[in-house]
Structure formats: C-alpha cells, structure tokens
Amino acid sequence: MNLVPNYSARCSSRAPGTQASACCKRLLSWPGAVARGKTASEGSRSRRGEERPVGEPERSAMSDVELAPGAERGEADGSAEGQTAGAGTAAPLDDPARFVAAFERMVLIREFEQEIHRLFLKGEVHGTTHLSAGQEAVPVGVCLALEPDDYVAGTYRGHGHALAKGTDPETLAAEMLGRATGVCGGRAGSMNVIDLEHGLVGCFGIVGGSIAAATGAALTAKHNGHVAAAFFGDGATNQGYFHECLNFARVLDLPAVFVCENNFYGEFTPMQKVTAGANIAGRAEPFGIPARVVDGNDLFAVVEAAGEAVERARSGGGPTLLECQTYRHYGHSKSDPAKYRPAEEVERWKARDPLPIARERLLEAGIEQDAIAAVEEATRRDLAEAVEAALAAPYPDRRVEATEFAP
Amino acid sequence: MSPLEFRVAIRDAIAEEMERDDSVVFFGEDVAAPGGVFMATPGLLERFGEGRVFDTPISELALSGAAYGAAVTGLRPVFEIMFGDFMALAMDSLVNQAAKYWYISNEQGSVPLVVRSAVGAGGRFGAIHSQNHGTWFQGIPGLKVVFPSSPAEAKGLLKGAIRDPNPVVFLEHKRLYSVKGEAPPDGEVIALGRARVARSGGDLTIVTAGKGVQDALAAAEQLAADGLDAEVVDLRTLRPLDVPTVLDSVAKTNRLLAVEEGPRTGGWAAGVLGAVAEAALHDLDDTWIIATDETPVPYSPSLEDAFLPDTAAIVESVRSRLGAGAA
Numbered sequence: 001m002n003l004v005p006n007y008s009a010r011c012s013s014r015a016p017g018t019q020a021s022a023c024c025k026r027l028l029s030w031p032g033a034v035a036r037g038k039t040a041s042e043g044s045r046s047r048r049g050e051e052r053p054v055g056e057p058e059r060s061a062m063s064d065v066e067l068a069p070g071a072e073r074g075e076a077d078g079s080a081e082g083q084t085a086g087a088g089t090a091a092p093l094d095d096p097a098r099f100v101a102a103f104e105r106m107v108l109i110r111e112f113e114q115e116i117h118r119l120f121l122k123g124e125v126h127g128t129t130h131l132s133a134g135q136e137a138v139p140v141g142v143c144l145a146l147e148p149d150d151y152v153a154g155t156y157r158g159h160g161h162a163l164a165k166g167t168d169p170e171t172l173a174a175e176m177l178g179r180a181t182g183v184c185g186g187r188a189g190s191m192n193v194i195d196l197e198h199g200l201v202g203c204f205g206i207v208g209g210s211i212a213a214a215t216g217a218a219l220t221a222k223h224n225g226h227v228a229a230a231f232f233g234d235g236a237t238n239q240g241y242f243h244e245c246l247n248f249a250r251v252l253d254l255p256a257v258f259v260c261e262n263n264f265y266g267e268f269t270p271m272q273k274v275t276a277g278a279n280i281a282g283r284a285e286p287f288g289i290p291a292r293v294v295d296g297n298d299l300f301a302v303v304e305a306a307g308e309a310v311e312r313a314r315s316g317g318g319p320t321l322l323e324c325q326t327y328r329h330y331g332h333s334k335s336d337p338a339k340y341r342p343a344e345e346v347e348r349w350k351a352r353d354p355l356p357i358a359r360e361r362l363l364e365a366g367i368e369q370d371a372i373a374a375v376e377e378a379t380r381r382d383l384a385e386a387v388e389a390a391l392a393a394p395y396p397d398r399r400v401e402a403t404e405f406a407p
Numbered sequence: 408m409s410p411l412e413f414r415v416a417i418r419d420a421i422a423e424e425m426e427r428d429d430s431v432v433f434f435g436e437d438v439a440a441p442g443g444v445f446m447a448t449p450g451l452l453e454r455f456g457e458g459r460v461f462d463t464p465i466s467e468l469a470l471s472g473a474a475y476g477a478a479v480t481g482l483r484p485v486f487e488i489m490f491g492d493f494m495a496l497a498m499d500s501l502v503n504q505a506a507k508y509w510y511i512s513n514e515q516g517s518v519p520l521v522v523r524s525a526v527g528a529g530g531r532f533g534a535i536h537s538q539n540h541g542t543w544f545q546g547i548p549g550l551k552v553v554f555p556s557s558p559a560e561a562k563g564l565l566k567g568a569i570r571d572p573n574p575v576v577f578l579e580h581k582r583l584y585s586v587k588g589e590a591p592p593d594g595e596v597i598a599l600g601r602a603r604v605a606r607s608g609g610d611l612t613i614v615t616a617g618k619g620v621q622d623a624l625a626a627a628e629q630l631a632a633d634g635l636d637a638e639v640v641d642l643r644t645l646r647p648l649d650v651p652t653v654l655d656s657v658a659k660t661n662r663l664l665a666v667e668e669g670p671r672t673g674g675w676a677a678g679v680l681g682a683v684a685e686a687a688l689h690d691l692d693d694t695w696i697i698a699t700d701e702t703p704v705p706y707s708p709s710l711e712d713a714f715l716p717d718t719a720a721i722v723e724s725v726r727s728r729l730g731a732g733a734a
Binding site: 183196201202204205213220241405407 | 432458463464466469471472474475476477478479480481482484499500504507508509510511512513515516517548549551572573647
C-alpha cells in the first residue's frame with residue numbers, strides 16, 4: 001500500500017516566520033524513543049503481586065490484569081507506594097543513557113509546567129491551561145517504549161504528552177503564549193496541540209477524543225507496522241469513546257496501547273464516586289484485552305509495562321490497556337484550587353513525586369549524583385532560554401489567505 | 408450509454424477510487440459482507456479484501472473517531488453512517504476534531520475522509536430515520552457537505568469527495584437509490600464547491616439540492632406548459648455554498664425560490680436567500696422558500712406526504728405566488 005502521510009509535505013513547508021529559533025538544540029535531541037523498550041520482566045510483576053494487602057478481592061481470571069490496591073478500593077490513597085519498595089532491582093536498565101534522557105525529559109516537563117503556571121499568573125498564557133506536573137513518568141515512560149515514528153494522541157492536559165513525544169519546548173511554549181512561532185502558529189493553544197512531525201496526532205479538548213484518534217491511527221499503523229498510543233484520564237473511561245474503541249480495537253486486532261492516566265479525579269470529582277466498580281483496568285477484561293495496573297509515578301514501572309504492551313501491539317497481539325496510577329500536583333485547570341482534595345492525600349502523593357523516585361533509581365543504577373544534578377541544571381537553563389525566545393517571538397498576523405479548507 | 412442506477416453509481420465511485428489509490432479504505436456497519444442496507448456496496452469486500460473493506464461494530468463514536476485518526480496518519484477512509492440521523496452520535500469527532508484540524512494545526516495536515524449516509528423522508532421510516540443532517544454541519548468551518556441529485560452527479564461528486572483533502576459529509580437521499588439516469592463520461596470527477604445549472608430558464612430561479620433537484624426539474628416541465636420558464640440550480644454542496652452561481656441566475660430571472668427538505672428555521676435555504684439579498688437586492692423582484700413543517704418527520708403516509716415539499720407543492724406554490732401567467 002502506498003501510505004505516504006498526507007502531512008509530510010506540509011511539515012517542511014510551513015509559512016515563513018513560523019519556525020522556532022530552536023536555541024537549545026540539546027532539548028531537541030530527545031527522539032521520543034531512542035530504541036524500543038525491553039519487554040516485561042516477569043519478576044517485577046510477580047513481586048508487585050505479592051505486596052497486595054491481606055483481604056484483597058479475588059484477582060480477575062485474566063492473568064494479565066494486575067490490580068493495585070488503590071484501584072480495588074477506588075481511593076486516591078497513594079497506595080502505589082507499596083508497589084515501589086523493592087521493585088528497583090528489576091528495572092530494565094539495560095541502557096542507562098536512555099533512562100538519563102528520560103529523566104531529563106521528566107525534569108523538562110516539570111519545569112515547563114511550572115513556567116506555564118508562572119506565565120499564566122502574569123497574563124501571558126490566556127484562557128485556561130491544564131498542568132500535568134506530578135504525572136511526568138507516564139508519558140515519558142510510554143514514549144520511551146515507542147519508536148519515533150509511532151503515533152500518540154494526547155489530552156487537554158497534554159503538555160507532557162507533546163514534550164514526551166519530542167515536541168520542541170520552545171515551540172510548545174510559544175503556542176501557549178499565542179505566538180507565531182508556536183507549534184501550531186498560535187492557532188491551537190494549550191488544549192489542542194498538534195505536532196505531526198513527531199507523531200502527535202493531536203491533543204483533544206473533548207474527554208475521550210484521544211482514544212478514538214489513536215484507534216484510527218492504529219488502523220493506519222496496522223498497514224505500516226507502527227503502533228498508536230492514546231493517553232486519557234480516569235474520567236474518559238466513563239465516556240462512550242472508551243468502551244466503543246476498546247471493542248473496535250479488539251475485534252480488528254489493532255496495534256493500540258490505551259494508557260489511562262488515573263489521577264483519581266475527573267475534573268473536581270473523585271473517580272470512585274462516578275466510576276462503577278472503580279476498577280479501570282478491570283474494564284478491559286470483558287473485551288479480552290490484556291490490562292495492567294501500573295505505578296504511574298515510577299518511570300521504570302511505566303517503561304516496563306509500556307514496553308510489553310508496545311511489543312504485543314507490534315507483533316500482532318492487538319491492544320492493551322494500562323491503568324497508570326498517578327496524581328496531579330495542581331488543580332484540574334487554572335480556575336481550580338483543588339480544595340476538594342484532602343491535604344493529607346496531597347502530601348502522601350507528593351511524597352511519591354515521580355522525579356525523586358526516578359532520581360533514586362538512577363543513583364541505584366550507578367549514575368553519579370553530580371551527573372544527575374548536571375542534567376537537572378542544564379535542563380532548567382535550556383528551558384529558561386526556550387521560554388525567553390518564545391516570549392520574544394511576535395504574535396501572529398491574521399493571514400488573509402488563511403482558509404478553512406486544505407487546497 | 409446505458410443508464411446508471413444511483414446505488415451503483417455510489418459503488419462504482421468507491422471501487423474506482425480504491426482501484427486508483429491504495430490508501431482508500433471503506434468501512435461501516437453492514438457495508439462489507441452484507442453490502443449495505445440499501446445495497447449500495449455489494450462486491451467491494453470480494454474485490455478489495457478485508458484489509459481495506461470491513462464491517463464494524465454499531466459504534467458511531469468509534470467509527471467516526473477512528474476514521475479521523477486514520478485520515479491524519481495517511482489513510483483515506485470512506486465510511487458509512489447508515490442513516491443520517493445516526494450522525495448525531497458521530498458528530499463530535501467530525502465537528503470538534505476533523506473540521507478544525509487543517510486550520511488549528513497551522514496547516515500541518517488535513518483530514519481526507521468521507522462519511523456517507525442515507526438521508527431524507529418519504530420512505531415511511533419515521534422521525535429518526537428520515538432527517539437531512541446537512542444543516543447540522545453546514546455551519547462548521549472546515550467541513551464540506553455534499554448532496555448529489557442524480558446517479559451521474561453522485562458518482563462524480565463521490566469521486567471528488569474521496570480525492571478532496573478535507574473531511575466531507577456526503578448525503579445520499581434514500582429515495583434516489585433506485586433512480587436511473589444517464590451515466591457520466593468515464594472517469595469524470597466533479598470537484599467540490601461549484602453549483603450547476605441543471606435546467607436553464609429566464610423567469611424564475613429554483614435553487615435546491617439532492618432529491619429536490621429531481622422535484623424541481625419535474626415542476627419546471629409542468630410550469631413550462633404554463634409559459635413559465637424556470638431555471639434550476641443544483642447547489643451540489645451546502646458547504647462551501649456557491650453563491651455566485653445563484654447570483655448569476657437571479658441576475659437573469661429576478662425571482663428566487665429555494666426548495667429545502669427540512670425546517671425553514673436554521674435551514675440552508677434561508678442562508679441562500681440572505682446571501683442573495685445582501686449581494687443583489689436590486690436584482691430581486693421576489694424571493695421565497697418552500698420547506699417542511701417545523702415538526703419532526705411524521706410516519707403515517709398521509710402526514711408524511713403533506714409534510715414533504717414535492718413536485719406538486721412546487722408547482723402549486725409558484726402558480727399561487729406568481730400567478731399562472733407570471734412569465
């Protein structure tokens with residue numbers, strides 16, 4: 001089949017003046033994934049299984065479904081804590097440089113979100129914005145398991161999805177600022193970023209839209225050997241998109257990875273109040289789709305689970321659902337102080353911040369403290385430069401020739 | 408040339424485009440093995456295989472969203488949402504994703520998909536299998552809305568829709584499927600966005616689309632016996648709306664009648680009249696609309712027949728409005 005994407009010509013021929021200056025080449029070097037992630041380590045999985053508390057409900061008949069304690073109680077209790085202890089030795093640290101790069105990308109997302117928060121308060125970022133600080137390990141871990149040509153669909157909380165897939169932070173920041181150098185020329189804004197050059201088919205303002213977009217990208221992927229991943233929140237698992245697309249992907253055996261970022265709140269409402277069964281991974285079983293609960297604050301756990309899912313998809317095994325349990329540090333959006341979350345719950349999760357966890361893992365793997373500190377410092381410096389360049393860029397002119405239709 | 412049936416024109420258009428372009432795929436509910444509930448697509452599965460032609464679950468959200476995701480990554484999906492009424496379920500990804508992609512991506516990529524549906528009343532299908540969804544989508548920048556009027560037009564416009572780089576909503580009036588007409592020249596492709604003059608005349612412009620064109624042409628023949636020479640403009644697409652072709656006609660006839668199978672409020676006919684009034688009020692001696700009642704489509708034959716604008720209604724309306732000797 002002749003499957004030349006219809007965007008290829010456009011990517012290299014954007015309107016003049018809309019290319020970012022790319023001042024910090026280092027931040028552009030993240031390929032989304034340098035090499036494919038290793039497949040599952042059975043040891044890691046079974047060990048986590050042993051840590052389940054006494055009295056846990058009977059496991060699903062499907063051996064692939066791993067339910068974390070938090071999922072089964074449907075509470076945002078930071079229970080992923082239990083999964084982490086002792087799991088470090090099974091980390092797939094075959095290539096430490098890849099994990100240093102992944103750690104750097106997580107630092108970048110955190111710093112980026114903090115910058116956007118600051119710029120929003122200054123009035124430079126308009127409307128609203130949804131920050132993903134605290135959830136960095138999920139997109140970075142999944143994208144580390146993907147190849148650069150694979151497809152990803154993200155959500156309105158999508159800055160991390162874009163950066164993890166390889167979007168240039170300067171063009172992403174410029175997009176938030178509404179500048180001409182933005183990745184979408186300032187036309188899309190925070191919630192709707194598209195970066196086809198990096199396989200980001202879109203970030204979607206409609207809850208669940210990413211699931212369908214990735215399902216469709218998987219139709220293409222089935223023809224060209226790629227894999228498509230959808231990021232979506234716990235709230236999206238109550239949308240028709242989730243149920244229809246899991247079924248659709250299974251009956252057509254599509255190479256899709258459905259990545260639920262379960263941060264335990266759909267906007268302002270606790271997940272377990274509005275989610276029957278409060279068991280997201282368990283929702284895959286009736287479809288015959290393998291599913292796992294993953295400690296979404298542990299980069300290594302995400303890489304391992306995503307690697308297994310991506311491998312299954314690429315080898316013709318069809319879709320997988322990953323329920324990655326995580327927590328957002330900010331409220332739902334910029335108008336939300338998140339007072340509905342108990343202080344002790346927030347503190348528990350912040351004690352499980354994915355960045356220190358990843359840093360600890362790198363140290364355990366023999367990466368020098370100084371080297372890690374240098375990565376953090378360089379990332380902060382480069383991001384500051386990128387934001388400075390974005391702030392210096394012009395606002396877009398209204399192009400009279402802009403049309404609703406592609407020619 | 409042998410006559411071409413409307414449903415065969417649809418199938419031939421898809422087959423010819425699939426033959427020409429490997430990236431065209433076709434899917435929907437009951438379209439592959441069963442060949443479609445209106446028997447528009449039998450044989451495509453056998454000819455192109457299940458990798459490119461397949462039946463799907465009854466999942467309009469997934470169908471429409473997946474078509475979009477496939478289109479932005481390199482396929483050219485043609486999919487069927489069986490009855491236009493079901494487009495309410497398919498709407499989100501078309502309106503909120505596909506329509507906006509080209510513009511908000513800063514022209515990184517377009518969404519070359521076509522969604523076909525059977526539309527229209529008169530088949531005794533009741534309120535929820537008889538609507539025309541063209542106007543639901545007409546106000547959405549980025550979407551093209553096509554409503555063909557004959558077998559030849561359907562074939563050329565569907566081929567044009569499949570080759571178009573933009574998302575296209577394609578309406579097939581269910582009472583046209585069995586209509587036979589002259590086949591188009593081999594390989595004819597009609598680019599989207601230009602209306603056509605289906606019948607020339609100097610006394611009155613009747614602008615319409617879809618099955619309305621067949622009704623208007625029949626009405627024009629009856630009116631010609633009265634000595635009134637009507638011009639019939641077939642819009643072909645409701646978006647983009649080819650206002651200049653209508654203006655050219657009205658400059659000649661000075662009278663404009665729009666015939667729409669759908670309610671007047673929020674309909675496309677009002678938009679055409681408004682555009683003509685804005686641009687060429689000086690050309691207009693008279694203008695009016697024939698539309699349906701402002702109710703859901705009724706079931707009973709007596710109610711549905713009275714509800715629909717048909718040939719007789721057009722003739723009667725013109726005679727009463729202009730008088731028998733208007734020409």
